[in-house]
Amino acid sequence: MLGAAIEQAGSLGFKEVRLITANPHARRLFEATGFRQLVAPRRWQALRIEGGEGARLPGPADASRLAAALAQGPVLAGYGGVIPDGEWALEPEPALLGRLAADGLLRVAAGGRALAYVRPGWAGDQLWAPFIVGSGAPLRDLAMALRFEADTLGMSGVSVWAYDGHPAEIDLRETGYDSETEPFRLHYYALRLDS
Numbered sequence: 001m002l003g004a005a006i007e008q009a010g011s012l013g014f015k016e017v018r019l020i021t022a023n024p025h026a027r028r029l030f031e032a033t034g035f036r037q038l039v040a041p042r043r044w045q046a047l048r049i050e051g052g053e054g055a056r057l058p059g060p061a062d063a064s065r066l067a068a069a070l071a072q073g074p075v076l077a078g079y080g081g082v083i084p085d086g087e088w089a090l091e092p093e094p095a096l097l098g099r100l101a102a103d104g105l106l107r108v109a110a111g112g113r114a115l116a117y118v119r120p121g122w123a124g125d126q127l128w129a130p131f132i133v134g135s136g137a138p139l140r141d142l143a144m145a146l147r148f149e150a151d152t153l154g155m156s157g158v159s160v161w162a163y164d165g166h167p168a169e170i171d172l173r174e175t176g177y178d179s180e181t182e183p184f185r186l187h188y189y190a191l192r193l194d195s
Contacts, residue, residue: 038080110138
């Protein structure tokens with residue numbers, strides 16, 4: 001079935017197939033078929049907190065500036081060059097960032113020195129941040145603002161998805177986020193069809 005899907009994607013003119021899984025058997029199949037792993041972010045969780053304000057929502061006009069900042073920083077490479085969502089993984093081009101901003105799905109702190117893409121989690125009871133950029137005080141402000149926003153939305157808490165070695169790991173711990181000893185991960189894969 002995987003082979004048929006790859007063949008069909010090629011016949012439709014697609015240059016790449018991307019897949020997402022948390023299943024170890026599927027991971028072995030994807031890797032045996034030639035897929036390369038883009039990123040395997042781990043989940044960091046925190047409960048909601050009352051009393052604070054949510055982060056600023058940038059507008060679509062900010063998209064080009066945000067895309068340029070992402071392209072210059074090291075975090076995008078750690079995410080495999082994509083914004084992973086749990087359902088898709090796309091390059092953070094200005095058009096995508098503009099669409100996410102227009103839909104109210106981006107959060108920034110400290111003038112854009114920390115950025116998160118947010119959406120409801122699969123069960124709808126947590127605010128997910130599948131992509132987060134920044135470190136230090138701007139990231140700590142953003143991480144706390146997401147916990148306040150979860151409370152405002154009546155959600156139980158926040159799940160931030162960050163790859164191992166992400167510059168924000170210490171900041172996430174300092175703002176009350178925890179990642180299990182055996183963390184839950186989503187694995188994002190890509191297979192080039194034009195090579």
